[in-house]
Amino acid sequence: MNAQHISKIFKLLICSLIITTSCNKKKESVENLKSETTATATENILLKEWTGPYGGVPAFDKVKISDIKPALEKGMELNLADIDAITTNQENPTFENTIVPFEKSGKELNRVFTYYGILSSNLSSPEFREIQKEMAPKLSDFRSKISQNKILFQRIKSVYDNSQKEPLEDDQQRVTQLIYEQFAMNGAELDEDKKKRYAAINKELSELYTNFSNNILADEEGYITYLSKDQLGGLSAPLTKAYEKAANDRGKQNMYAVTNTRSSMDPFLKYSTERKLREQVWKNYYSRGDNGDEKDNNKNIAKILQLRKERVGLLGYDNYADWRLQNRMAKNPENAMKLMNEVWPAAIARVKEEVSDMQTIADNNKNNITIEPWDYRYYAEKVRKQKYDLDSDEVKQYLQLDKLREAMFFVAGELFNYKFTPVAEGSIPVFHEDVNVWEVNDKSSGEHIGLWYLDPFARTGKRSGAWATTYRSHTTFDGKKTVLASNNSNFVKPAPGEPVLVSWDDAETFFHEFGHALHFFSSEVRYPTLNGGVRDYTEFQSQLLERWLATDKVINTYLVHYKTGQPMPKELVEKVKKAATFNQGFATTEYLASALMDMKFHLADPTNIDVDAFEKETLSELKMPKELVMRHRTPHFGHVFSGEGYATAYYGYMWADVLTADAAEAFAEAPDGFYDKDMATKLVKYLFAPRNATDPAEAYKLFRGREANIEALMRDRGFPVNRN
Structure with missing residues (x-):
């Protein structure tokens, strides 16, 4: 060397x-x-x-x-x-x-x-x-x-x-x-x-x-419609008292307040006889973020679209949708658009039928009007009454929020073997006096699963809508962690001593969000990343849970009159079930319009885009019925523009609903229906417990034995089934 x-x-x-x-x-x-x-x-x-x-x-x-x-x-x-x-x-x-x-x-x-x-x-x-x-x-x-x-x-x-x-x-x-x-x-x-x-x-x-997000919240807080006592026509006593409390909370005595949130707006448009006020409430709600002032969101949206396209261009993608959908069930925007385009024609055709029925009633009553968006809910109720002798306000008398919560606990016990027990008041810190907490245990073993927080009421500073979240998720890789899950809603808080009565749609939403909570509680994954999900799949489990609201065991035990305590009469139950596909034109079209718009915005060239004009032109090309609007107009489409969770993914609710309808048919065909123990075991084992530890398509095939079929969705909504 x-x-x-x-x-x-x-x-x-x-x-x-x-x-x-x-x-x-x-x-x-x-x-x-x-x-x-x-x-x-x-x-x-x-x-x-x-x-x-x-x-x-x-x-x-x-x-x-x-x-x-x-x-x-x-x-x-x-x-x-x-x-x-x-x-x-x-x-x-x-x-x-x-x-x-x-x-x-x-x-x-x-x-x-x-x-x-x-x-x-x-x-x-x-x-x-x-x-x-x-x-x-x-x-x-x-x-x-x-x-x-x-x-x-x-x-x-x-x-x-x-x-x-x-x-x-x-x-x-x-x-x-x-x-x-x-x-x-x-x-x-x-x-x-x-x-x-x-x-x-x-x-x-x-x-x-x-x-x-802050612009939307500002417009929700800033636009309130105050009513006097002589402007309460058509409104029920519980709703009137809730509006009175909302006004009093804002320092307006002897007045009634319709706040600028869906839970406050929707029942007013459905029941109020004051057409001019319905128009005002409707315009307040659907113009959020689109008032041409400092809270206007159109410039924000244009810039968001431009930046998203530029960013994915750095990665070699032509558009944001191609990048986003690569690891979703749909895989690409073409597949997502194909599904939506299969359903859209049937949806708008049904809207045409619904509007015709409503216009006939208005003409027969000599109301001298043409159906406008602020009339849709109001006259739909009259059609429901005429066609099915079904009054939504009558149904609400049997839909108490507390009883619905008990019904959800019952379903969780039957399917997941969970027991919900309220924790002692003051033993668990909460962020607001409206929040209550329950302990969740396994009914058989007594094993502690987690805690469930419920924050049900609207308030100043709370974003609109309903959602579920976790404060701690289940994992075992670093010592077993139990679940802290929360459901959050925006029901109008009642006057002291009054029950919270909700619509059938709101009751379904309550079950839906609880489905997310059950998804959190049932997790059996080791690692935190596996508690995530694929957006066009994670809505499936919660949408499926909505179906238990209409089961006989829930209806007969928990849907009781808020005054008499008597169960919903069989005749009324039958009317509810017969009317199950009523107004599906409205429900499907307002949702799909938002989903299609989400996708089309992200497939378009955003250079110098005029957001309002693009929305108007695209809806015109789609032949959007003029009598209703998108569920979420673009300037307040928080799912898509307050973050990226649902961007080019709002279609996912429809994708998930194909799975939902197909899975619901599997339960309906089982020996013991929706409470069949074998089906419940498969539900938890394959669809809930794995979270994202298993590829969603494979998980569904393990549950069903095959892929889902869109025909189940069309049957479920009462639309014609295309067998070609």
């Missing part, structure tokens, strides 16, 4: 020592950062580990808005330290040293996001919205630091590539695939210049999404 060789070896040893020392120092700095922030975590309640019963619960009663910003900033810092610990690991990448710590990362930040989500969706305020605006771009930068971390992605890709040669356990293979695809779809393989532009686009989009 000559001197030159010795010199090379010495240099290599020195380099190795420097690299090792540097890595060790970086590891030490990561560990020091985690330990140094322990004190900070104890000071800020939002960062603290949850304590108390049931595996720990969020300290909702101690949340202060002033804690939000510092908690988010420290949470992001800690999360990035978790990522550094992965990327500084000098061992060859494996599932255990890369995927597992990635799944564990960000615990503190996830806790902060639980509180952040509550303040955003349930308790928003002008003060909080300012924090949202400030933090949105910072959170976007933070996400980009992870999604574009080259070393992290290389390690993930290495684990993924190795798993293609030497497969891991099934759920480990699935979680590795999903994480790898998530990074690849979000620009991890771009060059540095494109990565920078990709991150900048995400940052700008995050600000636009926040602005879009």
Whole structure:
């Protein structure tokens, strides 16, 4: 060995020592950062580990808005330290040293996001919205630091590539695939210049999404229709009392308030005899975000569409829809459009029939009007009464919210073997006095499954609609975690001592969102990523649960009159069932118009797009009936433009409904119908418990023995079945 060789070896040893020392120092700095922030975590309640019963619960009663910003900033810092610990690991990448710590990362930040989500969706305020605006771009930068971390992605890709040669356990293979695809779809393989532009686009989009959402909320809070006592024609006593309370809560005595939310608007349009007021309420609701003022969303939408197209162009995609649908059940926009186009003609044809029936009644009553959108619900009720001798207001007398909740608990017990027990008042912190909590246990073993939070009523600062969420999801890879699930609605809060009576549609929505909660509770996955879902599949399970509302066991036991306690008469039950497909033209068309518009916006060239004009022209091309509008007009289409969860994916409700109708037929054909034990076992085993640990198409085939058939959907809605 000559001197030159010795010199090379010495240099290599020195380099190795420097690299090792540097890595060790970086590891030490990561560990020091985690330990140094322990004190900070104890000071800020939002960062603290949850304590108390049931595996720990969020300290909702101690949340202060002033804690939000510092908690988010420290949470992001800690999360990035978790990522550094992965990327500084000098061992060859494996599932255990890369995927597992990635799944564990960000615990503190996830806790902060639980509180952040509550303040955003349930308790928003002008003060909080300012924090949202400030933090949105910072959170976007933070996400980009992870999604574009080259070393992290290389390690993930290495684990993924190795798993293609030497497969891991099934759920480990699935979680590795999903994480790898998530990074690849979000620009991890771009060059540095494109990565920078990709991150900048995400940052700008995050600000636009926040602005879009806050504009909608501002218009919901800012436009209220006040009524006097002589303007209450057609309204029921419970509804009148609820409107009176809404006015009183806003300092208007001896007045009645129709707030600018669906739960308040819908019954007014259905029952009020005051046509001019119906028009005003209708226009307030459907012009949210489209009033030509500082809260107008049209410019936001145009910019969102442009940025989305540019961003996916960096990845080599022609349009946003192609990029988004690649890992959905539909796979591409063509398949999604094919489904919608198969149903659309039957839907608008049914609308024409419905409008004709309504116009006939208006003419016979010498009302001297032409049916307009603000008349549809009102005259539909008159047609329902004439055709089926069915009065929706009469049906509402048997749909008490508390009884519906008991019915849902009964169904959960029959299908999932769950028992719901109210927790002692004050034993679990809640974020508002309206929230109640139940413990969920296995009926047979007594095993604790989780907690269910219910936040049922509309309030200032709460976003409209109904939704389900989790504060903690089931996992077992890092110690068993039980579920903290929440259902949130916007029912009009009644006057003290009065029951909450809801429409049949609202009762179905209540069951629907509870279906999501049951999906959370039934999870049997090991890893957090597997609790996610495929958008055009995850609505299926909850849509299926709606079907139990109309089962005899629920109707005969829980649908009782709010005054007499007597069960719904058999004659009324028969009328409800006979009218099951009534007004399906309206229901299907208003939904499909939104889904089609979502897709067409993202397939179009957004350069210099005029959003209002595009909506109008596209609906005209679709031959949209003038007597109704999209369920979500574009300027307030929060599903699509306040984030990306449903962007080019709103069609997913229809895709899921094909599965729903087909699965419902399977139950109907079973020996014991919807309460057949064998079917219930298959339901939980194949459709609920796996969450996203199994490919959705394969999961459904395991349940049904074949793929779903669109003919079941057409039969279900009372539309002609095309057998060609």
